[in-house]
Amino acid sequence: MFPSVLIVDDEPSILQSLGGLLSDEGFEILTASNGYEALKIIDKESPDLVLLDIWMPGIDGIETLKEIKKDNPYIQVIIITGHGNIETAVKATKLGAFDLIEKPLSIDKVIVSINNALDFRRLEEENRYLRKKTIEKNSISGKSKPTEFLRKQIETAAPAETYILITGENGTGKELVARTIHHLSPRANQPLIAVNCAAIPEELIESELFGHEKGAFSGATTKKVGRFEMANNGTIFLDEIGDMSLKTQSKILRVLQEQKFHRVGGSRTLTVNVRVIAASNKGLEEEIEKGSFREDLYHRLNVIPIKVPALRQRREDIPLLVDIFLAESARQNQTTLKKLNSRALELLCSYPWPGNVRELKNLLERLTIMVKKDIIDESDLPDSYYPGGAKRTELVEPQFLLMDDFKEAKKAFEKEFILKKLHSNNNNITKTAKTIGVGRSYLHKKIKKLK
Known part of the structure; x- marks a missing residue:
């Protein structure tokens, strides 16, 4: 099946000449002489790509682009302009245009841009498919009332940017819950970095979380990027956080408050944008009473509490x-x-x-x-x-x-x-x-x- 291209231009000569050339290249061609007509054709035919003139009577190309992307975000749009300027290019790009081509048109440039846009669309479709399969793989299986309630909690919490504390017994699937939250969140295309706090020795935990500079300590022969830095713009999952020492807890609290830290042995302040999901199989309220867990860190993490039910x-x-x-x-x-x-x-x-x-x-x-x-x-x-x-x-x-x-x-x-x-x-x-x-x-x- 040949890719379909909608050409939108108020000049009949452009519609005829460009349409003929692209048809010869194997594309299925649709044409519209204004924005209103283009939007009707898109609703009916759903083309793979739109070549959109920016200067037209009625609603211009920018307004038409807004309407296209509002209802059809996955259709690729290439802007055609006879009066190209940086401001127009920036505005069109922010609204989701794939490319901007100036008149007089070079058919070679048009074809290259179309092929690049269609390749990008295929990659987006593959990513959506893989993301769907990942969500299915990490889905919480079951139809019991506790499982349905857990699933609703996840669906409600995932789109938010706030911190989450997951509790539950060993083996209940706390990491699975964390991964599901991440894959349903706006950060799904960014990294999810998991850290098992109980498995990292106390003397190494700070280096693992924040990284270190070369020569920071004996054995630090190269610079190391920490887990928080790896998770920038994504999510970090701190599993078994109840096993952290009070010293490490205080440093974690500062990062959560400021989203800033230093590598071990470094003086440069690094800024990150990280969502934190923590988990523990311990009763952290009891740990607070024992003096082994910081109450301020608990309240910082426990914005949205999620308890994973035991299998029984x-x-x-x-x-x-x-x-x-x-x-x-x-x-x-x-x-x-x-x-x-x-x-x-x-x-x-x-x-x-x-x-x-x-x-x-x-x-x-x-x-x-x-x-x-x-x-x-x-x-x-x-x-x-x-x-x-x-x-x-x-x-x-x-x-x-x-x-x-x-x-x-x-x-x-x-x-x-x-x-x-x-x-x-x-x-x-x-x-x-x-x-x-x-x-x-x-x-x-x-x-x-x-x-």
Whole structure:
């Protein structure tokens, strides 16, 4: 399908000559002799691009451009003028014109400008598609009342520029909420920089957040750009902010108040425009009473508080989450898509989930890898997912002790050992590997072999 171009000019000779030349180049041509006519054609035909003369009777090109961009922001507009000046160019550009071409027209310049504008439009469409997919990927799944309320809070808070404090237990999805807020905000096309405050040593946190100059301390062989600087014009997500020292908290407070800071070892004041989203699994009010968290920083961050519900508070979402995680795990591990039978699903829905959504996701990934059948039944679930923590009295003696073949017994022991350790670590493969003293990739391969 050929790109459509609307030419708007009050000179019939321009419409005829320019239209003929562009038609020969393979464009589908529409014409209008004034702004009113152009707006009607745009509403009806929605062309890919508009070539718009700036000096016309009635509403001129600038006013027509305003109307086009108001209702059709993604249509590219190239301004044609016989009296080009800097003021007109600046005004047209601010209103959204892609380019400005002076008369007498050079067909080569016109074609280059049209192709550039159409390429830009395609990039915009790709960006909108990718942004949509990103929002879908980071969307909060579920239809329970707590989830619907959380989703409404996110949709209300996202367009604002104010600070947000997200609270909730470990594994509830606080970072997912932060990413969703960012992708729904006016800063969506700018960076989102995440900082896990609990994972950075105290002696390095200031350098990580604010950067440092070369030679600022031993080992600072080059200049380092900090996370706040990286997040300029975007969003910074300070996860587990309750684990920050009081010293670092005071510096964070100053940055939030002034949006200014110095790199470590530097004297130059850097100014940033950053939206801050913070999260904590701790009760910060209790931390304030203990004297381990600054009350002024808490009030600065807690402009819009969002509490993420625990999984046990949104049990109606578990069947949907199970389907999502099983499909995701099958795709990642290149295995067949598995399902849970009704009894297994019933047990998962009644389990208290101390590790929340993260525990559910890890469990289902483990079951996808370890269970050979297409249907996962209740016998495949670890004992702790049964009421009272035990499923079968006949399994008191380990099965591998009843085997005569050493290799088979060893394999059965390894499977039982790995399953137990995975469960005690909330099905977290990385944590389990560290606990039993092996590498994550080795444990992952071992789990696949035991499948």
